[in-house]
Amino acid sequence: MAVTLKELGRLAGVHPSTVARVINDDPHQRVSEELRQRILALADEHGYQPNRLARSLRTKRSNVIGALIPDISNPFFALMFRGIEDALAERDYSVILANTDDDSARGERGITMLRERQVDGLILATARRHDRAVQQLIAEHFPVVLLNRHTDPIPPNAVVPADYTGSMTAVEYLIGLGHQRIAHIAGSDEMSTGHTRRQGYRDALERHRIPFDPDLLVGGSFRDQGGYEAMQQLLTLSIPPTAVFAVNDLAAAGAMRAANEAGMVIPHDLSVIGFNDLSTVAQTTPRLTTLHLPVHAMGVKAAERLLAQLLGERGFVEPAILPVTLYVRDSTGPAPAPRE
Amino acid sequence: MAVTLKELGRLAGVHPSTVARVINDDPHQRVSEELRQRILALADEHGYQPNRLARSLRTKRSNVIGALIPDISNPFFALMFRGIEDALAERDYSVILANTDDDSARGERGITMLRERQVDGLILATARRHDRAVQQLIAEHFPVVLLNRHTDPIPPNAVVPADYTGSMTAVEYLIGLGHQRIAHIAGSDEMSTGHTRRQGYRDALERHRIPFDPDLLVGGSFRDQGGYEAMQQLLTLSIPPTAVFAVNDLAAAGAMRAANEAGMVIPHDLSVIGFNDLSTVAQTTPRLTTLHLPVHAMGVKAAERLLAQLLGERGFVEPAILPVTLYVRDSTGPAPAPRE
């Protein structure tokens, strides 16, 4: 069915290598115009499609990159992945994806599989702060970009949001509204996102001389249910918070759900801020105040940085830390007057 | 860096083909246990990873399949794609994805690219009812499965929701609630989903002797904005509808937004039904009544059907038409009493 260079050569009565030169527009050596046209016509007639596997074996470049994603059905990662694919497709690269569900064994199997498939590089949206597999790749000088999450300390090949500045902004905004009892629903400390946002929360309090109350720092998760349960826990405190900064929008939505069920009115009784601005997900009522992230652009940038590495450009000196912006909507308001 | 079979052979002092037999556990010919252990130890020591490109070139099977998706950042397709990836990863297959944004030129370029990369088969979530590219693939007997959307007439290699039964169910439910002026915000007639749901709407009306009013059939789109604009148009009618069946949840959410802005209360003044049950997206207030679809399972089933084809099982005789279920929530209610 699929015709090869060899057959095309036979049909044209020339050596296969001559056909290759025409097909690839070899700039090194020119082929007579007459022959060139004849070969092109034949290729067209037979619908010649080059076998890129064979080409890759020979050239040692697959033009495929691998992406390790926690879960593509999470719209946050889906949009980021779309950015990766958009940037790659433009440059004739393709991407093979593996989901890890944040399981490190699955992550390592994914890396092995992708390397066996000879990907030219990897984009990892799954890095932990201390990550053997990532260290190993970097030690081998295998081309890799860390996306959204980074190892500690932050390496130059990372493309991440300004987690620290973002959470600092969020908490200071709440302080400006008069809040003093501000809780944080935290993400996993194993991930830079969870860790750094927590750090920003603590430092913002400290900067404003608000004593840190361990009861107000609740380990949640990056998911709705984690935010829900964390909020329930916060509501059992003798002096509950008047404001909550959640590690992301899903956790914020869960927190709002729990607060609503407890009869609280947002933002009158409780202010809530999220992170990511996942408009498709966090269609809360009232509309969620959150930190907006250029999610698609992060994917694009990660792909571009990887491609730059592959083209042999000199390594990046510093990581790309993308700005986040506070979008004030309806889930935040002035602190309620203290009850008598 | 990456060690090859040949080098392993040199290190072990045997022919590379012997190493291959050990690595692949060749069942045909046994290797002496002593040698076997020695080779395995060497492979382990040097971290041997087979080059799957080379293997594929030789065996003519890449263990990669291609997926054409309208837009992976749409959570509906992301979840479906997750189903595909889950089913494939289990069986040592990988997937390369291309987004088309429903542009047929991009779709065709995607198919060409995927075939050049020697994918073993294709899953297309992009089929139009009349689709040259799909016809061509089927004519060539290239392994392909149509997912979510199908060509007309529906071929046996399709995995689609019960669009007709679903919309019939939705409209009959509204009729049962006493509605007579029921509108449909339709999807594109070029896609089986848009076409068939529209057909179900019309047939349900007819079955219940409700005359079809062309004013109540509004072309929308599969997106929020389309539903929004369609609803605005419906609200200009001298006798506006009391119920709307939208082609999907996004359009339904847009319609609710427009109705809210016009001061209507749902479901008191207007009932709304969607399609897909995209919980992550359609977190509307009130909660949307919709037709639930096994989205992830559709992806899994599409992958399984494709794999069955690749393993040479006899072709499927009939398409997989997956059941949809009406989830009654809070956006639907009895028809308002006619105004005097």
Place this chain on the structure above:
DNA sequence: CTGAAAGCGCTTACAG
């Protein structure tokens, strides 16, 4: 301007 050859890293039928 075109041919011939080597080789990318495998698999696999054929020998012995």
Place this chain on the structure above:
DNA sequence: CTGAAAGCGCTTACAG
């Protein structure tokens, strides 16, 4: 039980 060879479909330096 193991070796030797051919070949998958390309690319590319070397000849002439």
